[in-house]
Amino acid sequence: MRRPAMKLRKFKTHLKGALLHEKSAIAAQAAQGRREPARRKALRTTPKGAWLWPAIGILVFAEVILLGGHAVHWAMTSPRFVLGEVKIVGHKILAPELLVKSAGLAPGVNVFGMDLERIRIRIESNPWVRRTSIRKTPPSTLRIEIEEREPVALINSKDRIAVDMEGVILGPLPGKRENCLPLLEGFSSKGEKPGDRLKSARFGAAVEAASLFSGAPLGRRECLSVRAAGGGHFKIRALGGKMNLLVSEEQMASQAARFNAVVVKILKNKKQSAVPLYMDLTFPGRIVIRPVNQDGGLRG
Numbered sequence: 001m002r003r004p005a006m007k008l009r010k011f012k013t014h015l016k017g018a019l020l021h022e023k024s025a026i027a028a029q030a031a032q033g034r035r036e037p038a039r040r041k042a043l044r045t046t047p048k049g050a051w052l053w054p055a056i057g058i059l060v061f062a063e064v065i066l067l068g069g070h071a072v073h074w075a076m077t078s079p080r081f082v083l084g085e086v087k088i089v090g091h092k093i094l095a096p097e098l099l100v101k102s103a104g105l106a107p108g109v110n111v112f113g114m115d116l117e118r119i120r121i122r123i124e125s126n127p128w129v130r131r132t133s134i135r136k137t138p139p140s141t142l143r144i145e146i147e148e149r150e151p152v153a154l155i156n157s158k159d160r161i162a163v164d165m166e167g168v169i170l171g172p173l174p175g176k177r178e179n180c181l182p183l184l185e186g187f188s189s190k191g192e193k194p195g196d197r198l199k200s201a202r203f204g205a206a207v208e209a210a211s212l213f214s215g216a217p218l219g220r221r222e223c224l225s226v227r228a229a230g231g232g233h234f235k236i237r238a239l240g241g242k243m244n245l246l247v248s249e250e251q252m253a254s255q256a257a258r259f260n261a262v263v264v265k266i267l268k269n270k271k272q273s274a275v276p277l278y279m280d281l282t283f284p285g286r287i288v289i290r291p292v293n294q295d296g297g298l299r300g
Contacts, residue, residue: 084140182210
């Protein structure tokens with residue numbers, strides 16, 4: 001009974017050793033397999049003459065740089081690209097010659113050498129210009145599109161200083177206009193210059209009042225004027241002082257509608273139109289009319 005037991009133990013020992021040997025062999029083979037592709041890959045990435053193509057690429061790049069430099073030099077010095085025409089588009093009030101002068105464009109300048117951003121800033125320094133778009137049109141044309149500010153009123157009748165809807169002071173109104181602009185009295189202050197913006201919070205309401213009460217039937221040579229009064233009111237002077245209105249900032253549209261409904265009748269009445277009139281439109285649904293510098297009046 002002992003001999004079979006001894007043989008069984010020897011067999012187990014032999015089998016265990018064989019398994020360990022096989023496992024070691026497999027591990028060694030796997031390690032060799034991992035090293036072999038890396039070595040082959042290293043051999044493939046460094047073939048004979050691998051330096052040739054990078055060298056060719058460097059030479060081609062250098063040639064392109066040299067050719068590009070020659071092309072730029074030719075474009076910057078060729079008489080073909082000397083500025084020959086400046087197209088001004090969108091101007092209504094400003095003269096094209098003034099815009100070209102303010103842009104600092106000199107004869108003989110190269111189109112490709114112009115700094116468009118600098119030109120834009122110089123043009124937009126003019127308070128009459130809201131925004132500018134500039135585009136080069138080779139070989140020799142520069143196109144400048146401008147959007148002018150539209151004057152809506154005067155703040156100084158003597159010097160004809162105009163402002164736009166945003167309250168930007170534009171400066172003296174150039175030329176003559178078919179329609180006069182309303183005068184906003186008391187909205188400017190000393191030290192303000194063209195390009196500044198009016199600081200009065202009631203400027204927008206004053207422009208609205210001037211718009212509502214301008215035109216027919218008051219569309220005469222004499223422009224109306226608007227002055228801010230206390231209590232949220234505006235005083236409007238029209239027809240050279242022959243008609244003086246008091247309106248409230250609230251409900252101005254309805255007040256203008258009532259005024260337009262009766263003003264024609266008043267102007268046709270020679271007795272009333274012969275003397276300066278004061279018309280108070282601040283009462284709801286009615287108008288108080290009296291001669292200037294007199295108390296009392298009519299309720300309509």
